[in-house]
Structures are given as structure tokens and as C-alpha cells.
Amino acid sequence: MSALEDRIGAARAEGRAALVAYLPVGHPTVEDSIAAMTAAVEGGADVVEIGVPYSDPGMDGPVIQQAVDVAVRAGVGMRDVLRAVEAVAAAGAVPVVMSYWNPIERYGVERFATDLAAAGGAGAITPDLIPDEAGPWLAASDAAGLDRVFLVAPSSIDARLRATAEACRGFVYAASTMGVTGTRATVGDAAERLVARTRAVTDKPVCVGLGVSDGDQAAEVGRFADGVIVGSAYVRELLEGRGPEGVRALSAQLAEGVRRRSTVSP
Amino acid sequence: MTTSAVHPPEQRLESAHPAWPDDTGHFGVFGGRFVPEALVAALDDLTAAFEAMRVDPAFVEEFAALQRDYTGRPSPVTEVSRFAEHCGGARVLLKREDLNHTGSHKINNVLGQALLTRRIGKQRVIAETGAGQHGVATATAAALMGLSCTVYMGEEDTRRQALNVARMRLLGAEVIPVTTGSRTLKDAINEAFRDWVTNVETTNYVFGTVAGPHPFPLMVREFQRVIGDEARAQVLEREGRLPDAVLACVGGGSNAIGVFTAFVPDEGVRLVGLEAAGDGVETGRHAATITGGSPGVLHGARSYLLQDDNGQTVESHSISAGLDYPGVGPEHSYLHDIGRAEYRPVTDAEAMEAFALLSRTEGIIPAIESAHALAGAMRLGRELGPDALLLVNLSGRGDKDVETASRWFGLGDRTEVDPGPGMDTDQQPTEGAVTAGDAVPGQDAGSQS
Numbered sequence: 001m002s003a004l005e006d007r008i009g010a011a012r013a014e015g016r017a018a019l020v021a022y023l024p025v026g027h028p029t030v031e032d033s034i035a036a037m038t039a040a041v042e043g044g045a046d047v048v049e050i051g052v053p054y055s056d057p058g059m060d061g062p063v064i065q066q067a068v069d070v071a072v073r074a075g076v077g078m079r080d081v082l083r084a085v086e087a088v089a090a091a092g093a094v095p096v097v098m099s100y101w102n103p104i105e106r107y108g109v110e111r112f113a114t115d116l117a118a119a120g121g122a123g124a125i126t127p128d129l130i131p132d133e134a135g136p137w138l139a140a141s142d143a144a145g146l147d148r149v150f151l152v153a154p155s156s157i158d159a160r161l162r163a164t165a166e167a168c169r170g171f172v173y174a175a176s177t178m179g180v181t182g183t184r185a186t187v188g189d190a191a192e193r194l195v196a197r198t199r200a201v202t203d204k205p206v207c208v209g210l211g212v213s214d215g216d217q218a219a220e221v222g223r224f225a226d227g228v229i230v231g232s233a234y235v236r237e238l239l240e241g242r243g244p245e246g247v248r249a250l251s252a253q254l255a256e257g258v259r260r261r262s263t264v265s266p
Numbered sequence: 267m268t269t270s271a272v273h274p275p276e277q278r279l280e281s282a283h284p285a286w287p288d289d290t291g292h293f294g295v296f297g298g299r300f301v302p303e304a305l306v307a308a309l310d311d312l313t314a315a316f317e318a319m320r321v322d323p324a325f326v327e328e329f330a331a332l333q334r335d336y337t338g339r340p341s342p343v344t345e346v347s348r349f350a351e352h353c354g355g356a357r358v359l360l361k362r363e364d365l366n367h368t369g370s371h372k373i374n375n376v377l378g379q380a381l382l383t384r385r386i387g388k389q390r391v392i393a394e395t396g397a398g399q400h401g402v403a404t405a406t407a408a409a410l411m412g413l414s415c416t417v418y419m420g421e422e423d424t425r426r427q428a429l430n431v432a433r434m435r436l437l438g439a440e441v442i443p444v445t446t447g448s449r450t451l452k453d454a455i456n457e458a459f460r461d462w463v464t465n466v467e468t469t470n471y472v473f474g475t476v477a478g479p480h481p482f483p484l485m486v487r488e489f490q491r492v493i494g495d496e497a498r499a500q501v502l503e504r505e506g507r508l509p510d511a512v513l514a515c516v517g518g519g520s521n522a523i524g525v526f527t528a529f530v531p532d533e534g535v536r537l538v539g540l541e542a543a544g545d546g547v548e549t550g551r552h553a554a555t556i557t558g559g560s561p562g563v564l565h566g567a568r569s570y571l572l573q574d575d576n577g578q579t580v581e582s583h584s585i586s587a588g589l590d591y592p593g594v595g596p597e598h599s600y601l602h603d604i605g606r607a608e609y610r611p612v613t614d615a616e617a618m619e620a621f622a623l624l625s626r627t628e629g630i631i632p633a634i635e636s637a638h639a640l641a642g643a644m645r646l647g648r649e650l651g652p653d654a655l656l657l658v659n660l661s662g663r664g665d666k667d668v669e670t671a672s673r674w675f676g677l678g679d680r681t682e683v684d685p686g687p688g689m690d691t692d693q694q695p696t697e698g699a700v701t702a703g704d705a706v707p708g709q710d711a712g713s714q715s
Contacts, residue, residue, distance in 0.1 A: 077575070130306060155303075178463060
């Protein structure tokens with residue numbers, strides 16, 4: 001029914017959290033970004049968030065902005081994204097697209113859903129689309145049998161947590177801190193509190209993003225979340241020239257982290 | 267040729283305006299909230315506080331007193347007869363928002379939002395700015411009310427508008443040059459949103475125009491509608507009739523919504539927004555969002571925007587920093603789609619011709635933004651012919667633009683203004699020697715109706 005929920009459930013059956021890796025398509029080039037995604041899977045990522053480049057990434061910090069800017073200037077579009085989806089599926093991970101709303105709307109919501117499903121994509125995460133505005137996407141994702149992931153935040157009141165979780169399929173994305181993407185020294189208690197509040201209103205898996213960058217943090221978050229989402233740390237491997245090798249090594253470190261002290265109860 | 271007609275107040279539509287936006291901030295298919303969930307609580311709080319405040323007599327009184335005693339409202343209406351000689355014989359009235367404290371209409375909105383900030387108990391405000399007028403206004407209100415203030419401004423704009431950067435700093439604000447993307451207003455807004463989502467517990471975002479997520483388009487309109495409310499009464503008082511057309515420049519569109527709103531129910535009054543066409547819409551180097559763009563989502567709302575096939579925002583171009591924005595407020599998109607307002611492009615050259623003309627014929631140096639509206643009046647006046655009555659919102663004064671204008675006109679040690687490329691030659695269709703009543707074959711000469 002839900003490719004994401006199945007994969008996260010499989011990790012849970014192993015007594016661990018799933019590892020979700022984010023990388024944007026087209027940085028440094030389309031081919032190199034696909035090679036990096038494949039390396040992330042080889043290193044141990046269960047799910048790859050395939051980032052759609054966007055000119056105005058209002059939720060992203062400097063690291064992802066810098067990478068995405070390269071892709072935007074190169075004219076990377078949805079056709080390239082769909083190629084990355086196919087490659088990630090072939091590598092054995094679950095591909096899910098991460099996109100600000102306008103590129104999807106411009107491509108055509110129904111067309112996007114149809115083409116994404118045909119490419120083997122599980123669904124999409126939409127950081128600037130709240131369920132209140134998502135009518136066409138709810139319908140299109142239902143019709144194509146796709147997962148759809150919305151975000152909850154520490155500032156969300158309980159009624160919104162419930163409504164947002166209700167609209168999600170696959171998992172609920174808990175944005176751990178108030179702020180933009182980027183690595184942080186500590187993930188903090190806010191993430192754990194948000195996960196607990198979300199679990200109080202839904203049985204769906206809850207994955208945590210924003211701020212996780214190493215194996216220790218992955219281990220810490222993996223103790224209370226169903227999935228650990230890592231973005232900027234992966235992108236930094238490419239920005240600093242360590243290429244697919246660096247991505248593979250980071251994945252291995254994070255994969256070890258989510259398996260440490262396997263205490264997540266099924 | 268349209269003949270001018272009297273539009274007495276009783277001809278106003280019965281449908282209570284504003285009938286839009288709806289409860290969730292939609293103007294038809296436009297507007298709404300396309301934001302990270304993290305900001306929804308703050309936007310909900312802001313909406314509730316605004317709705318409570320606007321009906322609170324104590325606030326209404328305090329806001330009115332500030333407008334009167336601090337801004338200097340009501341701003342006057344000035345007839346500009348010598349300028350109007352270049353407008354096909356039409357009569358031209360200017361609504362003088364340039365005479366407000368801080369030099370533009372931006373103060374109207376900022377005082378309202380600063381009072382709101384105090385009411386919700388936040389101590390820090392942030393703002394984006396293009397030309398610097400909104401930044402200066404926000405820094406001013408922050409100084410007045412003891413709030414800490416940070417202004418994001420594209421690095422490119424900090425160069426174009428160095429005077430306003432200095433003004434903001436003198437007023438105690440921190441100005442942060444934004445070096446991402448096109449380094450203009452669009453990117454300043456992105457940075458301000460990033461600051462807001464990070465510091466939302468202590469910080470209020472004082473948005474400068476009728477764009478962005480709900481409630482900003484509604485709230486900014488309500489704080490700016492004083493322009494049209496005053497002007498409508500002033501024109502009726504002095505002329506005994508309404509104008510045939512109301513003109514304003516449109517970047518994000520706050521001064522235009524401000525002057526339009528009171529006239530929306532007056533069906534006989536044409537509402538004309540002038541967009542910045544830069545080098546010309548056909549060149550691709552422009553900021554004419556409605557003329558040359560398509561519907562999409564940018565900065566938290568659905569509206570027209572300049573975008574490519576991948577949905578990437580396209581960089582805009584205009585000599586005017588305040589109009590150099592690839593988006594537009596959702597209410598303008600709605601007014602366009604329902605046919606209540608019309609939007610026309612004005613090139614840099616046409617705007618600068620009007621800039622020079624108003625300066626030399628009336629002793630009023632307009633903001634380059636407002637000069638776009640003046641250029642629109644020159645063209646529309648020729649289309650409508652003698653006896654037409656045009657109301658132009660002069661949204662700001664041009665002190666900040668003196669350097670840009672000096673470069674444009676090649677002023678150095680020379681003592682006389684060269685009117686610039688095209689002026690007083692046969693190449694410009696809007697050249698000043700056209701006789702009254704002549705229709706001018708411009709880009710949209712076929713659209714008059």
C-alpha cells in the first residue's frame with residue numbers, strides 16, 4: 001500500500017530506525033548526483049529523498065542553497081529528477097521526491113504523479129505545501145497510489161498535528177527545530193518532544209529531519225524516531241569534493257548509528 | 267475615445283467590498299498559504315491579532331493619531347497642469363504619498379504592523395526591502411516604538427540605494443546585504459523568511475507589500491487603503507465627480523492596492539496598474555509580472571510570477587529597485603483575471619522621461635517607481651483625450667533616486683538636464699508633442715476600450 005511505510009516497517013522489524021538520505025539532483029551534475037545517490041544506497045540508506053532544484057528554497061540553509069543553485073543554473077528539471085528516481089529504485093532503496101511546490105505545479109500535478117509512479121517513485125515530500133492547500137495533490141497522489149509526506153513542526157498545535165498526520169501517507173516528517181536545513185551540534189529535546197506529541201495523534205511512522213549530521217546523532221534520534229533524515233551533511237561531502245566515496249562513507253557511519261543500541265520497540 | 271462621465275457615489279456596487287479574500291486568504295484561485303508548517307502558527311496568531319485589533323476602538327484611535335500627527339495625513343491631492351500638457355489634454359491629479367514622513371506610502375503599512383507587533387508582545391521586527399523605502403519606514407517605526415529591527419536588502423540594491431542604507435543605519439536598524447540568487451528583493455524576502463522561521467518566537471515579520479502568505483495581502487491592503495479612501499473623498503470634494511481612471515505603479519503592488527481599493531466598487535472608474543517593463547517585455551529583461559508572467563507559487567502565495575518551464579523564478583530587471591520583483595500581490599492577479607483592473611508595461615526609458623518631465627514642469631521629483639505611473643498617465647491621457655480626469659498615486663519622492671537619475675541623464679558637471687534617450691525625438695511614441703486627443707500607437711494601443 002505504501003512503499004515508504006513498508007520499508008520503514010522492515011527497519012523497525014530489525015529493531016532500528018530507517019536511514020533517509022537527501023541529495024539534490026544536478027549537483028555537481030546530473031550524472032554525478034545520481035552516482036552520489038547510488039553511493040548513499042550502497043553505504044546503507046534505506047530511502048533517498050531526491051531533491052528537485054528550486055530557485056527560492058526558503059526552508060534551506062546555506063549548504064543546500066549553494067548546491068541547488070548550481071543545479072538551477074544548469075537548467076535541471078523534472079525529467080532529470082525522474083531519471084534519478086529510476087536509478088535509486090534500481091539501486092535497491094525507496095526513492096521519494098523532495099520538492100518545493102512550484103516546480104510540481106509548473107510540471108502539472110497529475111502529470112507529475114503519473115510520471116513519478118511510472119518511474120518507480122514512492123511519492124513526494126512537499127516542504128512548503130500544507131494539507132490546507134494540497135487539494136489537487138491529495139487527489140493526484142491517491143489516483144496514482146503515491147505516498148505523500150507533509151511536515152510537522154515544534155510550533156504546530158495539536159489540532160494541526162492531527163490533521164497533518166491524517167493527510168500523510170508513508171510517514172510524518174517531524175522538523176526537529178524551528179529553522180532552516182543545516183547541520184547542528186546538537187539535535188536537542190525539541191525533536192523528541194515533537195515525535196512524542198505526533199505519536200499521540202497518529203500510528204503512522206514519524207521520521208525526524210533538520211540537523212542530524214553524524215553517527216552519534218543518528219543513534220540518538222534513532223532511539224525515538226522511526227527514521228532519521230540527513231541532508232546537509234550529505235551535500236557537504238559533495239561540496240567539499242569527497243564525491244561518491246565520501247557519501248558512501250557517511251552513509252555507512254549513519255547506518256551504523258541507527259543500528260547502535262537497538263532498543264526501538266516494534 | 268471614452269468620454270468622461272460623472273460617477274456619483276450612488277452608482278457604487280452594493281456588494282460590500284472587500285468581498286475578498288475568503289477566510290483562508292484566497293482571492294479566487296490566488297493567494298493562500300504556501301509556507302513551511304513551522305510558520306503556520308505565527309501566521310494564525312498574526313491573523314487573529316489583526317482581526318481583533320482592527321475593530322478595537324483604542325487601536326483605531328491610536329493608528330489614526332499616528333497617521334495624522336506623525337505621518338502627516340491626509341496627504342494632499344495636487345493638480346499638475348503643466349505636466350498634463352503632455353497627457354493629451356487630460357487633467358491629472360496626484361495623490362501625494364511622497365509628502366508622507368519617510369517619503370513614501372510605505373509608512374502607512376508599517377505603523378499598523380508595528381502597533382500589531384507591540385500588541386502580540388514581540389520585541390524584534392524584520393523586514394525585506396528593495397528600494398529601501400520599506401526598510402526605512404520599518405526602521406522608523408521600530409525607532410518610534412522601541413523595537414529592535416533587522417532589514418534584509420539585496421546586495422545589488424544596497425548599491426543602487428546607498429542613501430537609504432545609510433538612513434536605516436542612522437535610525438538604528440541592522441541592514442544585512444543579501445548575496446544569494448539575484449541579490450535583489452526576491453532574495454531579501456527569502457532571507458527574511460529564513461530568519462523568521464528560526465526566530466519566530468521573538469520576532470515579527472513586517473512584510474512590505476500585498477504579497478506573501480495570508481494574512482499579509484489582506485493586512486497590508488487594509489493599512490494602505492487609506493490612500494484611496496482619502497483620495498476618493500478629496501476628488502469628489504474638489505471635482506464633484508470621480509476620476510475616469512486611477513493609476514499606480516505595481517511591483518508587489520501595495521501602493522496600487524492602497525489607492526484602488528476604495529474605487530473597486532465604482533464600475534466606471536478604470537483601475538490601471540503600471541508594471542516595470544525594463545528594457546521592454548519583448549526583450550525578456552523586465553519585471554512586468556502580469557503582462558509577461560504566468561500563475562504559480564512564490565513567496566507563500568499563488569499569483570502571477572516570472573518563471574521558466576521548470577518553475578524556477580526568472581530574474582526581473584528594472585531601473586527601479588522598488589519594482590524589480592518577479593512576483594506580484596495575489597489580489598492584483600485576481601483583479602486582472604476578473605477584468606476589474608488592467609495592467610500595462612512601462613519601460614525604463616518611458617519612466618525616466620516622465621521622471622524628468624514632472625521634475626521640470628512641476629518642481630516635484632518623483633520616485634522612479636512612481637514615474638512609471640506618470641508615464642502610464644501620459645499614454646492613457648492621450649488615449650482618453652481632453653476632459654478626461656486622471657488620478658495618479660505619486661507613491662514616493664525621488665531623493666533616493668538622484669544618483670540613478672544623474673547617471674541615466676548623463677548629468678555630471680553639466681547644468682542642464684538632458685531628457686534622455688528618445689525624448690524629444692521622433693523615436694518615442696510617447697513623445698510630448700502629440701496633440702491633445704491623439705491616440706498614440708503604443709504597445710497596447712489596441713487594448714483601449
